[in-house]
Amino acid sequence: MAQIGYSKKVMEHFMNPRNVGVIENPDGYGQVGNPVCGDLMEIFITVKEDKIDDIKFRTFGCGSAIAVSSMVTEMAKGKTLDEAMLITRKDVAEELGGLPPQKMHCSNLGADALHAAIKNYWVKIGKIKQEEVKEESHEGEGGESCGT
Numbered sequence: 001m002a003q004i005g006y007s008k009k010v011m012e013h014f015m016n017p018r019n020v021g022v023i024e025n026p027d028g029y030g031q032v033g034n035p036v037c038g039d040l041m042e043i044f045i046t047v048k049e050d051k052i053d054d055i056k057f058r059t060f061g062c063g064s065a066i067a068v069s070s071m072v073t074e075m076a077k078g079k080t081l082d083e084a085m086l087i088t089r090k091d092v093a094e095e096l097g098g099l100p101p102q103k104m105h106c107s108n109l110g111a112d113a114l115h116a117a118i119k120n121y122w123v124k125i126g127k128i129k130q131e132e133v134k135e136e137s138h139e140g141e142g143g144e145s146c147g148t
């Protein structure tokens with residue numbers, strides 16, 4: 001298999017992912033699919049005093065997607081919901097020390113699933129309306145398939 005240059009951090013999060021699992025009756029739940037490869041990520045959050053108190057993920061995807069999920073949950077835990085909404089796909093990839101170009105699309109799911117979970121919570125508490133929850137764009141960040 002060709003060596004495509006994963007950072008140490010990606011490997012470490014893939015081998016030892018943080019916050020794996022499911023939260024029963026979460027305050028917020030987000031699920032996104034990656035249109036490039038069909039992989040799927042779910043994020044569950046509980047909220048206390050407007051902060052992410054607990055967060056877990058379940059990812060049916062490649063190693064990079066698992067590393068991204070692990071990293072995004074670590075970045076988001078303890079942050080206020082507004083702060084967590086500012087975490088971008090690029091931030092997650094950068095925190096991981098970068099991803100190989102052909103795996104950049106795998107970094108899309110993390111921030112998108114996190115934002116979906118927060119919006120789900122906001123709909124539940126009446127802060128926003130369901131109609132305001134629109135899919136985040138999956139365009140423009142490494143569109144090519146990685147073939148896994």
Ligand code: FES
Nearest residue numbers: 037039062065106
């Ligand atoms: Fe599907 Fe990486 S997220 S191949």
